[in-house]
Amino acid sequence: MNHQPNQFPRWKNILIITSVLLSLIYTLPNFYGEAPAVQIMTLESGGKIDTSILKSIETTLKESDISINRLIIEDIGIKVKLESTDDQLKAKQLIQDVIGDNYVVALNLLPNSPNWLTSIGALPMHLGLDLRGGVHFLMQLDMSVAKNKGVDNLLIIVRKELQKEKIPYFGSTKIDDSIQIKFKKELDRSAAKAVFESLGTGRKIQVKRLTKETAAYTFVETNSANEFILNVTPNTYTNEDTRTVALKQNLETLNNRINELGVAEPIIQQQGSDRIVVQLPGVQDTAKAKEIIGRTAMLEMRMVEENPEVVNASIAGKIPTGLEIFNNRNGDPVVVKKGAVLTGERIVDAAPGVDSVNGRPVVTLRLDSPGKAIFKRLTRDNVGKRIALILIDKKMTEVVTAPRIQSEIGGGRVQITGMSNSQEATDIALLLRAGSLATPMEIVEERTVGPSMGKENIDRGIKSTIWGFMAIIVMMAVYYMGFGLVSVIALSVNLIFLVALLSIIQATLTLPGIAAIALTLGMAIDANVLINERIRDEIRNGNTPQASISIGYEKAWGTLLDSNMTTMIAGLALVMFGSGPVKGFAVVLVLGILTSMYSSIWVSRAIINYSYGRRRHIDKLSIGEIFKVNNN
């Protein structure tokens, strides 16, 4: 039988050597550790850093004898790498004092690897929260509220449109998920339908996905004596859009809040259709993080019912339709009209302050431009009336404050008075800022890892891997001698490949991920055991050493493919269905299978070829003692 000689073509050898060298380079950054740094970011989303502050940062740090290791300017902010954690804490305070409140200064850790590595894109692996400490939250959005609000808003808009178009109607109410409008004439009803259809078109411009010709609403017409009734239900995809918008709004609000926290490299991501994942690495004060992120309230402005008779009747328990009753912060009841005139989404900012005239504490609200327009019309039409600012939460709803409208307000800056002290003003401002969610949400999963625990976990993971690895080296060397050593070298190369690959794709390493690295090593050796056993088999069968190597590798290949594919299937299932820690495990497992096949088959073969392949005559392979049955 003719078998391929134990020589790789040159390209194969070059490929192997290159891949090993490249992997070595990309593995390197993981060994340099991280240096303390501070990160300066703007508070406004999408805002750019003013480069003039660079100078002031540099001079300030120089004056305080804090040496800057490196200054990195990025689109999202400035990173200042420092020498020690003491410097880091001092620098944070100093910089914050100098650059003021428009910027946030956060503590961060930056890779300590030399610049030439960073410049070729060789970065260390990301460490998961369980390895560096931090908080993970999963937030669940209450979409029923968003849907409800969508219908509420539709009702408000439609009323306005019908008025504008001068279409007479005598009654419009919300019934569950739909709107019912009554008309005197059939003609008016058809005209109203046209209005709805135009509304649908109007929304097409706003939301890209809506360019389809599907109607936005379903109409049901019923007639009774002298009444032409129109029932309008938003279609599924209209509701879906309400959801998408709500989710986007909540994501943005969370972004703003987390900016306020000053966390370096937070992760804020959508998960599924109604959830948001928030990960804050390095955050230690979980109570504060939760307070700021977890404010799950939604703010609405509603008109206060002021007719004393109606108010008294309501408080006595006879609440007329269209009214609701809530308590204020002192526990006193306030009767308000249903339907929000303005919602918290329109509030850009809320800050405590003092009135420039009388020095009393106030809260100043800043509205966005649609908010400005709405508020201007609202205040013009309702001077002298009271407006309630209501905070709606999952569990309770309260009236934060119910000020009287003094005059028309056009500039989008709203000053609320009536606070008894500055503490109250601060609290209310905080609550109002918190209310800019489109729909309430709650934390449904929390995973917090303290910083000391993170370090310990790294330590544990590395120890497990190293001791396991050492034991394998000893076992392989004793049992398979020279071939065992080659297997061990292939295994080490496998480890380097795996770490390099994880660094290149910037995977997040978790403790289960390290466990997967260790496990992959244990399993990867299987390939070399199999190959070595096959070679022994062939020698036992009386083949020459050269032929045994060749046939051994060839026969092992099919088996290796099948056995690795099945493990691969398991790994892929874990990637698909796993979440959090399990996913980290699975990604490493899958990559580990790929690298192990390459290194155990090609790399080990290359070494074997190098040591045996060129020799014309070999007496014996260094593959340990082979027991032969002599009775054949």
Added chain:
Amino acid sequence: MEIFRVKQDIPFMKYSRLSAAISIIIFVLSASFLATKGLNLGIDFTGGTIMEVSYPDGIDVQDIRDTLQSIDLEDSQVQNFGTEKDVLIKLPLKEGQSIAELSEKVSSALRLDNNSMQVRRVESVGAQVGEELYEDGALAILFVCLGIVLYLAMRFEWRFAIAAIIANMHDVIIILGFFSLFQWEFNLTVLAAVLAVLGYSVNESVVVFDRVRENLRKASMRNSTISEVMNNAITRTMSRTIMTHLSTQTVVVSMLIFGGEILHNFALALTIGILFGIYSSIMVGCPMAMWLGTTQKNLAKNVAEDTNKTTG
């Protein structure tokens, strides 16, 4: 060094009835544990909160229990682990209680009692999330089984595929049985271990089956019975089986020793899986394939194709 100095093939198949009996007994035992005791599901699946706190100067767990009682959390479990400095607190899910508030409530109450307390780890999972994780886990197991059966049916033959998956499920049931018997906590990482075992132990069956197929193709074995063919295949892969498992097991033991609390049950599940994986691939997989009626003829088609491939 050569561990297995066998002169003749070990007649594994002769013991197949015995092994079947053993397997059935273990299976029934595991199933009955699962049915009666169930799994001690971790909060990943049930929902709830786990807090790991540490006191540099140590603490009496009774103090913590008293504190928790004072804030109406009497149904919580408090236990030391490792040293008396580290305490694990388990809080069940409560209707109307926000999980975010719960852990803050506990940590502030504990800190009030003893200022040196440090929160090392908190895991809180809501009921719905837990349910979903459970469903996803079940789906993952199903997907893996189907995937493996399909792949093996394609590469070998359906009899081998069924035999391998039965040998595999056998291992999984036993792992679950152990976790049920000792009421070890079954969480997401243990699930990951179970799935890894599914992939890993099928490896074992594949290697043996591969030899069986190769033997069936050999001229010298043409007159042997199927059980002789299998005995030969198992005997000749024995050395590899032991070496591979030994090395994987070594790594897992290293994890068991150094991995700490989080990896402990993960490593335990792997240990059971690996040990029974050896047994099941030899004493369950092969007899199964035999009883399902594997013959030279079944494989003839595949064999013919494969031979063409190797020569061509």
